[in-house]
Amino acid sequence: MAARRAAGAALLLLCAGLDAACTRGKAEEPPPPPQPAARPAPAVDPELAAWRAGRLPPLEGQGTPVPGGEVVVQMYADPPSLNTIVDNDWWGSRITHHLVYQALVGIDAYDDPRYRFQPELAESWTLSEDKLTYTFHLRKDVRFHDGQPFGAKDVIATYEKVLDETTKAAHLRSHLEELESFRAIDEHTVEFVWKKPYFMALDDPFAQVPIQPAHVIAKLTGAEYNQAATNPLNRAPVGTGPFAFVEWKTDQRVVYRRNEDYWGRKAYLDRLVFRIVKDPTVGPLLAEKGELDVVTSTLSEAWVKMEERPALRENFHRSLFHDATYNWIGWNLARPTFQDRRVRLALTMLIDRERFRKSVLHDLVLPTTCHFYYRSAACDPAVVQPPYDPVAAVKLLEEAGWRDTDGDGVRERDGVRFAFSFMISASSVTTERLATLMKESFARAGIEMSIQKVEWAAFSKRLREHEFDACTLAWGAGPRVDPAQVWHSSSTEGGSNFISFSNPEADALIEAGRVEFDEERRDAIFRKLQHLLHEEQPYTWLWVPARRTLIHRRIHGVKANLAFWQFADWWVEPQAEPPAPAQE
Numbered sequence: 001m002a003a004r005r006a007a008g009a010a011l012l013l014l015c016a017g018l019d020a021a022c023t024r025g026k027a028e029e030p031p032p033p034p035q036p037a038a039r040p041a042p043a044v045d046p047e048l049a050a051w052r053a054g055r056l057p058p059l060e061g062q063g064t065p066v067p068g069g070e071v072v073v074q075m076y077a078d079p080p081s082l083n084t085i086v087d088n089d090w091w092g093s094r095i096t097h098h099l100v101y102q103a104l105v106g107i108d109a110y111d112d113p114r115y116r117f118q119p120e121l122a123e124s125w126t127l128s129e130d131k132l133t134y135t136f137h138l139r140k141d142v143r144f145h146d147g148q149p150f151g152a153k154d155v156i157a158t159y160e161k162v163l164d165e166t167t168k169a170a171h172l173r174s175h176l177e178e179l180e181s182f183r184a185i186d187e188h189t190v191e192f193v194w195k196k197p198y199f200m201a202l203d204d205p206f207a208q209v210p211i212q213p214a215h216v217i218a219k220l221t222g223a224e225y226n227q228a229a230t231n232p233l234n235r236a237p238v239g240t241g242p243f244a245f246v247e248w249k250t251d252q253r254v255v256y257r258r259n260e261d262y263w264g265r266k267a268y269l270d271r272l273v274f275r276i277v278k279d280p281t282v283g284p285l286l287a288e289k290g291e292l293d294v295v296t297s298t299l300s301e302a303w304v305k306m307e308e309r310p311a312l313r314e315n316f317h318r319s320l321f322h323d324a325t326y327n328w329i330g331w332n333l334a335r336p337t338f339q340d341r342r343v344r345l346a347l348t349m350l351i352d353r354e355r356f357r358k359s360v361l362h363d364l365v366l367p368t369t370c371h372f373y374y375r376s377a378a379c380d381p382a383v384v385q386p387p388y389d390p391v392a393a394v395k396l397l398e399e400a401g402w403r404d405t406d407g408d409g410v411r412e413r414d415g416v417r418f419a420f421s422f423m424i425s426a427s428s429v430t431t432e433r434l435a436t437l438m439k440e441s442f443a444r445a446g447i448e449m450s451i452q453k454v455e456w457a458a459f460s461k462r463l464r465e466h467e468f469d470a471c472t473l474a475w476g477a478g479p480r481v482d483p484a485q486v487w488h489s490s491s492t493e494g495g496s497n498f499i500s501f502s503n504p505e506a507d508a509l510i511e512a513g514r515v516e517f518d519e520e521r522r523d524a525i526f527r528k529l530q531h532l533l534h535e536e537q538p539y540t541w542l543w544v545p546a547r548r549t550l551i552h553r554r555i556h557g558v559k560a561n562l563a564f565w566q567f568a569d570w571w572v573e574p575q576a577e578p579p580a581p582a583q584e
């Protein structure tokens with residue numbers, strides 16, 4: 001956008017110069033009458049400009065925190081449980097991790113884009129020279145919300161449950177496959193030994209495993225641990241975090257209170273209420289009525305027209321934040337049609353991604369070409385998306401041997417028509433509009449594409465079994481991600497390499513990056529991987545979606561980040577009235 005504006009400004013200056021050159025040769029003619037000076041564009045109020053752009057006020061200017069008050073936050077799905085060891089649920093993790101439950105380590109939520117680690121239940125840790133042994137020294141001043149003291153026994157009991165094959169913790173066990181052993185050295189020291197070095201060892205294995213009380217879980221069998229009927233933690237978590245669980249009313253709300261015995265700096269809010277509002281059109285309406293402080297789901301159409309709603313404009317800040325997530329189109333390389341990179345590049349160049357981003361997504365997303373967090377040093381910003389260029393795309397198809405030899409409007413090669421199906425989620429209206437655009441564009445280039453709308457359960461099954469031609473999805477991750485899950489050839493079976501991408505150079509880069517602990521050298525390796533993937537185009541990279549949030553102006557201490565909202569840092573103005581209580 002900035003480059004386009006600069007080009008437009010240069011063009012206007014050039015035209016003015018040409019006009020001046022022409023008038024110099026006509027001195028005998030009377031000078032033209034003076035024209036009224038153009039009115040300068042009205043200045044835009046900086047606060048209004050920030051509101052339109054979705055920029056929150058800087059933390060430094062939000063005042064001095066005071067304790068007290070309640071905040072009501074929209075949650076647009078009811079989680080299956082509040083135990084993320086048995087249920088890998090997005091909302092479940094967002095409202096429990098580092099809030100009610102804590103892990104051995106955390107990440108600095110305000111350290112964008114690096115998000116370095118910081119102590120949590122472990123006040124310090126060491127890593128052996130061979131990068132295999134982590135020794136964690138636990139805090140000695142921590143108690144669970146039920147008053148019981150925290151110690152090494154709780155860490156051991158938690159990891160035993162994660163590694164128990166009879167528990168539903170497969171999503172966490174996958175991060176611990178290379179764990180050789182673990183043990184308690186004493187009451188406040190634990191040791192984990194890995195089979196081989198792994199740069200992500202502190203991320204998922206130690207920052208994402210919620211430590212639970214041994215006095216509740218150690219006596220449970222795996223089957224008992226899985227079930228809410230026998231494991232009270234599944235609906236009523238007991239952790240060590242700054243907020244303690246109060247109640248959960250299904251399809252209504254989850255309520256927390258401030259943990260008055262918290263080992264660290266106490267949260268400012270007295271209560272935190274997560275109200276379940278599933279319809280994205282309802283959240284802004286409830287906010288206008290004063291029943292929600294935070295709206296976490298708004299449609300893009302509602303976002304761009306929000307200035308017309310004075311109650312939202314006057315009472316709420318807007319936050320537009322781009323997460324470590326990206327949307328993509330995948331070409332199944334197991335299909336002969338997509339095995340030539342010229343064909344994949346041509347397909348990318350036939351999709352007018354910029355027009356779609358601006359017309360359908362209202363320019364609220366960011367173009368991307370990278371598998372990693374777009375602001376991280378693992379992404380090279382110099383790599384840009386291939387342009388929308390149907391003429392060049394057709395030339396590539398011709399070079400790859402795809403020609404319309406029988407004049408029926410569809411290209412063939414070796415007697416095979418260029419026809420394939422595009423699998424999309426049945427519930428996504430936006431994806432259907434993208435598929436329609438693709439179908440029309442491909443048809444003009446002599447490619448026949450059909451659209452297959454598939455329910456999610458069948459969609460994911462076909463992904464795992466590689467039973468599709470092309471599909472579209474989104475990947476979401478944290479500030480660091482191991483690319484092996486998606487891009488290593490070994491992940492074709494059992495991993496997430498659904499499109500069967502296999503490239504020895506990519507495998508070598510991934511393996512080198514996984515054991516590189518120096519951040520700068522690892523980022524350099526992953527940038528090479530990005531260049532290779534860009535060259536090969538196994539995906540058509542689309543965009544980084546935006547998290548669109550409304551936050552009441554009475555709330556302070558708010559800053560958007562990858563680690564979700566830091567509710568323990570929020571505070572409300574003492575004179576402000578809270579919203580009306582959620583209806584039963």
